[in-house]
Amino acid sequence: MPDVMFDRIALIGIGLIGSSIARDIKALGLARQVVISSRSADTLKRAEELALGTSYVTAAAEAVRDADLVIVSVPVGASEAVAREIAEHLKPGVIVTDVGSTKASVIAQMAPHMPDYVHFIPGHPLAGTEKSGPDAGFPGLFKGRWCIFTPLENTDPAALSKLKAFWEALGSRVDEMDPVHHDKVLAIVSHLPHIIAYNIVGTADDLETVTESEVIKYSASGFRDFTRLAASDPTMWRDVCLHNKDAILEMLARFSEDLAYLQRAIRWGEGDKLFELFSRTRDVRRSIIQAGQDVDAPDFGRHVLDK
Numbered sequence: 001m002p003d004v005m006f007d008r009i010a011l012i013g014i015g016l017i018g019s020s021i022a023r024d025i026k027a028l029g030l031a032r033q034v035v036i037s038s039r040s041a042d043t044l045k046r047a048e049e050l051a052l053g054t055s056y057v058t059a060a061a062e063a064v065r066d067a068d069l070v071i072v073s074v075p076v077g078a079s080e081a082v083a084r085e086i087a088e089h090l091k092p093g094v095i096v097t098d099v100g101s102t103k104a105s106v107i108a109q110m111a112p113h114m115p116d117y118v119h120f121i122p123g124h125p126l127a128g129t130e131k132s133g134p135d136a137g138f139p140g141l142f143k144g145r146w147c148i149f150t151p152l153e154n155t156d157p158a159a160l161s162k163l164k165a166f167w168e169a170l171g172s173r174v175d176e177m178d179p180v181h182h183d184k185v186l187a188i189v190s191h192l193p194h195i196i197a198y199n200i201v202g203t204a205d206d207l208e209t210v211t212e213s214e215v216i217k218y219s220a221s222g223f224r225d226f227t228r229l230a231a232s233d234p235t236m237w238r239d240v241c242l243h244n245k246d247a248i249l250e251m252l253a254r255f256s257e258d259l260a261y262l263q264r265a266i267r268w269g270e271g272d273k274l275f276e277l278f279s280r281t282r283d284v285r286r287s288i289i290q291a292g293q294d295v296d297a298p299d300f301g302r303h304v305l306d307k
């Protein structure tokens with residue numbers, strides 16, 4: 001079992017991700033003190049009932065006082081407000097990180113507020129579910145999953161190593177990426193699938209000829225898979241869309257072009273084109289499985305983009 005890695009960890013935001021981190025810190029004994037902060041009194045009370053930390057405060061500014069590691073786990077659109085609130089209360093040498101699904105925007109929001117005596121290292125664990133809130137978290141969520149860091153130019157290597165060691169203690173595989181590249185990769189492997197799911201479930205819900213009960217009664221497993229993604233937290237995904245706008249629009253444009261090709265092949269009965277595409281995509285899945293990668297693996301799709 002890993003030893004204590006930090007004296008005092010502050011968790012800002014205690015939803016699915018924050019509470020999963022808290023559960024692992026506790027189970028692995030990675031910190032002496034874990035201060036939890038949530039602006040919602042109900043969430044904070046629930047975190048205390050679940051005994052996720054050692055103390056509980058509403059103000060993020062109070063939580064970060066004397067902390068050696070600060071992990072911000074809030075919707076990406078709230079990053080600047082949190083950075084502004086905590087900035088002048090951070091102790092010299094503290095590592096400040098986040099878990100946001102987009103990186104360039106989080107850096108733009110937070111970095112300008114970080115004093116130069118603080119190690120700000122943006123991160124993104126590629127692990128999660130469609131659920132949210134402190135009850136949704138669970139220990140071991142990050143096991144075998146990638147955690148990507150997008151360090152700034154002047155990042156202290158020792159601080160980065162320490163943060164990587166923390167995520168490795170949680171069972172993650174760690175990697176580094178340029179933030180803009182991260183946002184492009186995640187746009188195709190994570191953001192687009194969610195947007196497509198929201199769209200297809202919305203379309204089915206709007207269909208006048210298909211009553212709601214028919215959608216529920218006859219939903220095949222393909223549609224049900226989409227409904228899981230489309231049940232993801234609206235605030236979180238609104239923020240992802242607004243804060244990774246360029247990469248998402250670029251990928252959506254390519255997606256729409258490819259969809260138009262498919263539409264045309266169906267209209268004109270071009271079975272060979274359909275067969276060729278469907279065979280190619282089946283090969284993608286086969287090569288993932290052959291490579292020993294579970295389809296759920298966090299780096300699923302990366303090879304598609306790197307081609």
Ligand SMILES: NC(=O)C1=CN([C@@H]2O[C@H](COP(=O)(O)OP(=O)(O)OC[C@H]3O[C@@H](n4cnc5c(N)ncnc54)[C@H](O)[C@@H]3O)[C@@H](O)[C@H]2O)C=CC1
Pocket residue numbers: 012013014015016017018038039040043073074075076078081082099100101102124125126127128129130131132133134233236240
């Ligand atoms: N849900 C997922 O599967 C994954 C989410 N992420 C990222 O992790 C972050 C947190 O997501 P979850 O834990 O899933 O969300 P969640 O909804 O379960 O928890 C969010 C937390 O942030 C707090 N919060 C909400 N708005 C706030 C604001 N304006 N100011 C301060 N605090 C605020 C909430 O009270 C709650 O404690 C997001 O940035 C998301 O993009 C990263 C990987 C996976």
Ligand SMILES: O=C(O)C(=O)Cc1ccc(O)cc1
Pocket residue numbers: 100101125126127128129130190
């Ligand atoms: O629930 C799923 O399938 C996910 O894809 C979870 C997820 C959501 C957002 C992220 O930034 C990373 C992982």
